[in-house]
Amino acid sequence: MIMENKLDIITIGESLIELSTSNSLTTAESLDKYYGGDTLTTAITALKLGSKVGYISRIGMDCFKEYLLESWQEAGLDISHVKPVQGINGLYMLALGQDCSEKQLYLYRRKTAATNLSIEDISTDYIQGTSVLYTTGITQSLSISAREAILKAYRIAKENNILTAYDPNYKSPIWSVEEAKEAFDEISEYINVLFINTKNDLKLITESNSIDNIIKNLWDKGITTVIIKSSQDRGYYTGYNGKIEFVKYYSEEITDNTGAGDAFNGGVLHGLASGMQVFKAVNLGAVTAGLQVRKIGAIKSLPTKEEVYRIFKGQND
Numbered sequence: 001m002i003m004e005n006k007l008d009i010i011t012i013g014e015s016l017i018e019l020s021t022s023n024s025l026t027t028a029e030s031l032d033k034y035y036g037g038d039t040l041t042t043a044i045t046a047l048k049l050g051s052k053v054g055y056i057s058r059i060g061m062d063c064f065k066e067y068l069l070e071s072w073q074e075a076g077l078d079i080s081h082v083k084p085v086q087g088i089n090g091l092y093m094l095a096l097g098q099d100c101s102e103k104q105l106y107l108y109r110r111k112t113a114a115t116n117l118s119i120e121d122i123s124t125d126y127i128q129g130t131s132v133l134y135t136t137g138i139t140q141s142l143s144i145s146a147r148e149a150i151l152k153a154y155r156i157a158k159e160n161n162i163l164t165a166y167d168p169n170y171k172s173p174i175w176s177v178e179e180a181k182e183a184f185d186e187i188s189e190y191i192n193v194l195f196i197n198t199k200n201d202l203k204l205i206t207e208s209n210s211i212d213n214i215i216k217n218l219w220d221k222g223i224t225t226v227i228i229k230s231s232q233d234r235g236y237y238t239g240y241n242g243k244i245e246f247v248k249y250y251s252e253e254i255t256d257n258t259g260a261g262d263a264f265n266g267g268v269l270h271g272l273a274s275g276m277q278v279f280k281a282v283n284l285g286a287v288t289a290g291l292q293v294r295k296i297g298a299i300k301s302l303p304t305k306e307e308v309y310r311i312f313k314g315q316n317d
Contacts, residue, residue: 007078007130008051008273012153013039013139014114015057016107017064020094020297025104028095035068036092036298038136038169041259044299045266045288047077049308051273054078054130056121056153060087060113081126087113094258096296103256107173118145122152132273133157134265137168137204140183141175147183154190163272165193167265170200180204193272194218195265197229215239225278227268229261236264236286240278247282250290250311259298264289267308280316287311 018036021028040055047053055077059068061084068089072079090109117139127133133153140147157164166187170180181204196205206214215226219239226239235248267288271281288308295301 006052007054009043009046009132009134009269010054010056010127010130011039011043012056012117012133012135012150013037014090014109014112014117014142015040015059015068016090016092016109017068018092018094018297018299020300022096022296025093025095025106031093032297032300033067034297034300035071036259037090038138038167038259038262039134041262041298041302042134042266042269043077044075045263045292045302046270046273047075048302049267049270049284049288049305051270052078054081054126056081056117056126058083058085058087058113058116058121060089061085062088064089081121081123083121085113085116087111087116089113094256094297096256105258112142115143115146117142117149119149119152122149122156124156127153127156127162128160130162132163132165132269134165134167134269136166137170137180137183138174140186141180147186151187154187158190163192164190165195165265165269165272166191167195167261168201168204169261170204172200177203188221188223191223193225193227193268194223195227195229195261195268197231197261199231211237212244215244227282229264236282238279238282243279245279245282247279247286250286251293254293256296256301257293258296259301260289260293262298263292263302283315284308284312287315 014037016037018034019031021031043053043055090112092107095104184204218226228237238245264285267285268281271284291303292301
């Protein structure tokens, strides 16, 4: 049975505890506690902008469990498909140094509760009750069972004409290029919207450096919307419906870019779920990420809906 209160977006992934400081880890006397994770950052971004968002995950029954569940409930995230299990939650520590120029990031995520994600966590009824489904290669990297879960979810979405979005979000310390490419190829036929960055993801998809060729090749594979995050050109290329457009980064004022790509994705997906035209949705994502990078942290630095739309509407009046 399809949910009575339909969701706009569902993301599948791994939550992490975030401990951060504006000092160095050597001199900091305390760390601020929050939460993060790539698909969770995307989910909370869309939620803050006004989307109804659900999250599929497994979290550990450690000392952070109640903090995570209560925080997500308070934010309004649908956690009916977040399953607490025996195990620990992943954690990362983030420090910027005295002048915010010496970023330190330490990640601890081996054998966490989220690695137990499996096809048992994927409900056909739940997936049918959304407009957009989203995950990343990082979720697939958790375990073989997590990859199986993602494949099942995307097949259900495809069968039910639900918009699917995906970001490889390749990180070399997590797994090899070959493993990440295999995971992408496994679900590529089910992807409608693909987010990729020029720094890490292109090696999974193509040997070409031509933006036009990359987008056109992906169109030929059936991926209708291709969004490329280019750190070299400091902006976003969007290929959709035979057109390619470029949007510059909204902000050059960067304090911390942790989670900026995920915040961008959340802004875009919120726009698409709201019925916004693709290129305008990308503009919305650019504004959202541009405001997010001005503070420290992935999720705690997210702007409010009012802040984003005040700028976005000013650009489009």
